[in-house]
Amino acid sequence: xxxxxxxxxxxxxxxxxxxxxxxxxxxxxxxxxxxxxxxxxxxxxxxxxxxxxxxxxxxxxxxxxxxxxxxxxxxxxxxxxxxxxxxxxxxxxxxxxxxxxxxxxxxxxxxxxxxxxxxxxxxxxxxxxxxxxxxxxxxxxxxxxxxxxxxxxxxxxxxxxxxxxxxxxxxxxxxxxxxxxxxxxxxxxxxxxxxxxxxxxxxxxxxxxxxxxxxxxxxxxxxxxxxxxxxxxxxxxxxxxxxxxxxxxxxxxxxxxxxxxxxxxxxxxxxxxxxxxxxxxxxxxxxxxxxxxxxxxxxxxxxxxxxxxxxxxxxxxxxxxxxxxxxxxxxxxxxxxxxxxxxxxxxxxxxxxxxxxxxxxxxxxxxxxxxxxxxxxxxxxxxxxxxxxxxxxxxxxxxxxxxxxxxxxxxxxxxxxxxxxxxxxxxxxxxxxxxxxxxxxxx
Amino acid sequence: xxxxxxxxxxxxxxxxxxxxxxxxxxxxxxxxxxxxxxxxxxxxxxxxxxxxxxxxxxxxxxxxxxxxxxxxxxxxxxxxxxxxxxxxxxxxxxxxxxxxxxxxxxxxxxxxxxxxxxxxxxxxxxxxxxxxxxxxxxxxxxxxxxxxxxxxxxxxxxxxxxxxxxxxxxxxxxxxxxxxxxxxxxxxxxxxxxxxxxxxxxxxxxxxxxxxxxxxxxxxxxxxxxxxxxxxxxxxxxxxxxxxxxxxxxxxxxxxxxxxxxxxxxxxxxxxxxxxxxxxxxxxxxxxxxx
Numbered sequence: 001x002x003x004x005x006x007x008x009x010x011x012x013x014x015x016x017x018x019x020x021x022x023x024x025x026x027x028x029x030x031x032x033x034x035x036x037x038x039x040x041x042x043x044x045x046x047x048x049x050x051x052x053x054x055x056x057x058x059x060x061x062x063x064x065x066x067x068x069x070x071x072x073x074x075x076x077x078x079x080x081x082x083x084x085x086x087x088x089x090x091x092x093x094x095x096x097x098x099x100x101x102x103x104x105x106x107x108x109x110x111x112x113x114x115x116x117x118x119x120x121x122x123x124x125x126x127x128x129x130x131x132x133x134x135x136x137x138x139x140x141x142x143x144x145x146x147x148x149x150x151x152x153x154x155x156x157x158x159x160x161x162x163x164x165x166x167x168x169x170x171x172x173x174x175x176x177x178x179x180x181x182x183x184x185x186x187x188x189x190x191x192x193x194x195x196x197x198x199x200x201x202x203x204x205x206x207x208x209x210x211x212x213x214x215x216x217x218x219x220x221x222x223x224x225x226x227x228x229x230x231x232x233x234x235x236x237x238x239x240x241x242x243x244x245x246x247x248x249x250x251x252x253x254x255x256x257x258x259x260x261x262x263x264x265x266x267x268x269x270x271x272x273x274x275x276x277x278x279x280x281x282x283x284x285x286x287x288x289x290x291x292x293x294x295x296x297x298x299x300x301x302x303x304x305x306x307x308x309x310x311x312x313x314x315x316x317x318x319x320x321x322x323x324x325x326x327x328x329x330x331x332x333x334x335x336x337x338x339x340x341x342x343x344x345x346x347x348x349x350x351x352x353x354x355x356x357x358x359x360x361x362x363x364x365x366x367x368x369x370x371x372x373x374x375x376x377x378x379x380x381x382x383x384x385x386x387x388x389x390x391x392x393x394x395x396x397x398x399x400x401x402x403x404x405x406x407x408x409x410x411x412x413x414x415x416x417x418x419x420x421x422x423x424x425x426x427x428x429x430x431x432x433x434x435x436x437x438x439x440x441x442x443x
Numbered sequence: 444x445x446x447x448x449x450x451x452x453x454x455x456x457x458x459x460x461x462x463x464x465x466x467x468x469x470x471x472x473x474x475x476x477x478x479x480x481x482x483x484x485x486x487x488x489x490x491x492x493x494x495x496x497x498x499x500x501x502x503x504x505x506x507x508x509x510x511x512x513x514x515x516x517x518x519x520x521x522x523x524x525x526x527x528x529x530x531x532x533x534x535x536x537x538x539x540x541x542x543x544x545x546x547x548x549x550x551x552x553x554x555x556x557x558x559x560x561x562x563x564x565x566x567x568x569x570x571x572x573x574x575x576x577x578x579x580x581x582x583x584x585x586x587x588x589x590x591x592x593x594x595x596x597x598x599x600x601x602x603x604x605x606x607x608x609x610x611x612x613x614x615x616x617x618x619x620x621x622x623x624x625x626x627x628x629x630x631x632x633x634x635x636x637x638x639x640x641x642x643x644x645x646x647x648x649x650x651x652x653x654x655x656x657x658x659x660x661x662x663x664x665x666x667x668x669x670x671x672x673x674x675x676x677x678x679x680x681x682x683x684x685x686x687x688x689x690x691x692x693x694x695x696x697x698x699x700x701x702x703x704x705x706x707x708x709x710x711x712x713x714x715x716x717x718x719x720x721x722x723x724x725x726x727x728x729x730x731x732x733x734x
Contacts, residue, residue, distance in 0.1 A: 097485060245593075247590075249592075
């Protein structure tokens with residue numbers, strides 16, 4: 001009797017284990033950066049993890065948030081042959097390094113299966129193509145523009161500049177009023193300098209010349225780039241940003257929006273990640289804001305354009321045991337554009353702005369009109385071929401960090417602009433010889 | 444078999460877990476880093492040996508030479524100002540009878556604050572729009588109208604000031620602890636001889652706390668080599684490398700430039716420097732100096 005009881009219990013136990021395995025969900029892990037209390041973690045858990053898990057019964061997604069730099073954690077894990085199924089990286093230079101080391105699975109099969117090439121904006125899709133295969137999914141796109149205090153402009157009869165003369169005249173007029181033309185600074189994020197370098201390259205030398213330099217047709221020491229950096233240096237030392245070079249180094253994120261809203265500065269040159277705080281800042285005051293593409297300053301061609309940039313990416317770990325399920329998660333992310341817009345809206349449009357082909361219908365009525373205008377204008381402008389290139393998406397690692405780190409040395413007068421660009425060219429030559437360049441789609 | 448369980452071996456068994464952990468987290472990474480000095484590894488892929496190429500490049504690197512100079516200045520600054528202030532503070536505190544614990548806590552408080560908090564406090568204090576400069580300029584004092592952290596001529600000293608501000612309280616505590624160990628009878632004898640306060644400090648206190656004092660010199664010299672957090676958070680070595688130090692430069696090379704091999708060679712030279720300093724102090728101790 002006793003033996004029979006044991007036999008029964010044993011059978012039940014084994015059946016439970018077998019049943020559990022048969023109906024167990026496949027777990028997919030995904031490492032993402034954390035904003036450490038800023039709301040990103042909770043939003044992603046609620047709008048991605050929980051919604052995905054509720055949408056089906058086969059896969060259990062777990063987003064794990066890494067404090068500090070997620071790239072450091074990811075690199076260490078990948079080197080050890082482990083890591084999550086879905087990898088987040090901070091952009092193309094990391095993807096290139098991961099790809100070269102064999103850490104990433106080609107997503108070509110999934111791209112064809114799910115039709116990702118048709119859903120993602122072509123330029124963004126191309127940044128993830130290495131050796132003809134798709135490896136990284138663009139998680140967030142950014143571009144540079146500038147915000148301005150519209151009410152202040154109207155009161156003073158100022159107009160947005162369309163060329164260098166108007167640009168400098170406007171700056172003089174604003175400074176004569178005791179304000180800073182622009183508020184911008186690098187406190188807390190030294191690579192801010194590269195935003196300015198990119199702006200001057202794309203608006204003075206023009207995107208066509210930048211493209212030629214990226215692809216090796218011309219050198220970075222070409223006079224068009226020398227003139228661009230000389231102009232940036234002139235404007236920096238004239239105090240266009242924050243009043244002086246020293247103040248530019250001292251001010252940071254909080255100052256941007258307070259100076260713009262309290263009329264200490266008239267304009268803010270920043271990426272699309274500034275939309276959220278600008279909207280919030282102006283909601284609290286009676287002034288209105290406007291935004292615009294950067295004006296063309298040089299005579300080397302080109303129309304006002306949007307610089308292309310991918311802020312972060314998603315890839316599948318080559319050692320993932322469940323790549324098909326990981327691809328399903330990624331595909332789910334973009335399967336509903338309204339949900340994508342809702343997510344990025346909740347994050348102030350500074351995160352998860354996935355570069356998809358959006359239509360007017362994808363935006364809900366409560367989205368801020370300036371954001372809607374931007375989305376539409378971005379699609380139209382880039383479709384016409386008016387786009388430029390950011391340093392943090394299209395530069396190889398060494399040249400990409402040199403471009404902002406050494407900029408301070410140029411501003412300090414310790415090296416000449418030509419010396420700065422000669423060193424840039426050397427780093428590009430080195431990267432080219434090592435096949436370490438980032439893919440650039442044909443214009 | 445008996446030998447394996449002898450008294451000598453048993454000791455090693457107890458030490459074994461610690462030794463294994465030490466090997467895994469200290470010895471192995473250190474040795475790996477030493478090997479990486481001779482490679483061009485970018486931290487991800489294939490490792491190529493390049494011989495002494497990294498060291499050759501390093502000694503031609505103007506920024507590296509600048510960081511050496513800055514680390515030297517940093518060491519001298521920390522060997523002078525915080526030590527002098529801490530000795531004075533500790534000596535004065537020994538004479539305080541009421542609320543001494545409170546004062547000790549006040550002096551030590553910045554040391555227990557996270558470095559990121561200290562950095563934020565001083566960044567705000569030095570801020571050109573709403574820091575102490577704005578307040579002082581209302582009295583016609585314009586010397587803080589720009590942040591000292593953002594001027595090429597002052598950035599290194601400003602960062603050292605902030606780091607020193609948090610560090611000197613630590614020195615006060617170790618000095619005051621040493622001062623309390625001094626035999627009271629020595630002070631009584633000095634009093635009978637009519638010694639002044641300064642004479643009591645110089646001829647009684649200082650010689651008696653000299654082992655602690657020299658220990659503090661040693662740790663300051665050693666800790667000045669990997670100085671990183673305050674520089675990284677306050678200026679990230681800028682403007683224009685004016686506050687760049689070895690450890691921050693190493694970080695930049697490893698994680699921004701993705702030159703892990705090159706960064707390892709900087710780390711190896713830092714290790715050699717610390718090793719020489721430690722050996723030097725060991726030698727002086729063997730020669731009979733009370734340190």
